Amino acid sequence: MAVRVQSDSFDPGAELTAFAHGRRDAGAVVTFSGLVRDTAARDLEAMEIEHYPAMTERAIAGIEAEAVARWSLTDSLVIHRHGRLAPGEIIMMVATAAPHRADAFAAAEFLMDYLKSRAPFWKKEITRAGESWVAAKDEDEQALDRWRDGA
Template identity: 70%
Template structure:
């Protein structure tokens, strides 16, 4: 398992390739990448991501450990950035390795659902007109009930 909370950009191809190459007994690698999406008005200047150093890493490790306990996984990777990002920038990625694809897909979805509302990150959207904290969505909380 590797968890990285970082300000720096990451290289999706290099991370995915390195993650995938380490496992000879894993038949399935799933990766998901979250990207900063512009607002409907097209005026997002940047997104600033705040986090809780210390708790963030612990929360992500706990979520990843839960996934490893629930599914047959060979490995888990979580990278999540903080700081100022621009539309189109990659915010985060998860990768899962499993002998079979069902475990890899489901575990990746589980990781995403949990890290959206149980890992201490907060997004703020900055436009020319001002800045707004992104509100948590009820559907993100509801998504946890399926697990």
């Protein structure tokens, strides 16, 4: 289990290679990479990601510990950036390793769902028209429901 919160960019391919390297106990590695998406009007100049430094790594580590408790995981990795990012830049990455793929896929989805709504990050879109904080979506909160009550 590892968590990295950083402003620097990273290479998701290199991260995958390093994460998968030398494993004999994992038959499956799943990764998800999140990128800065342009607005519908295609006028995004930058996305600013604010976070709560004292809480961020602890909150993510707690989510990872929950994933490890629920699925048979060999390892997991979360990298999440903060600061000012351009459209198309990588924001974050999740990787899971498990003996079998079902656990690796499910744990990666679980990590993503919880990172969306429970890790202390806030996104602001800066466009030619102005700045606005990205609102949390109801469906992101609803996405957590499927993991509750042993679902």
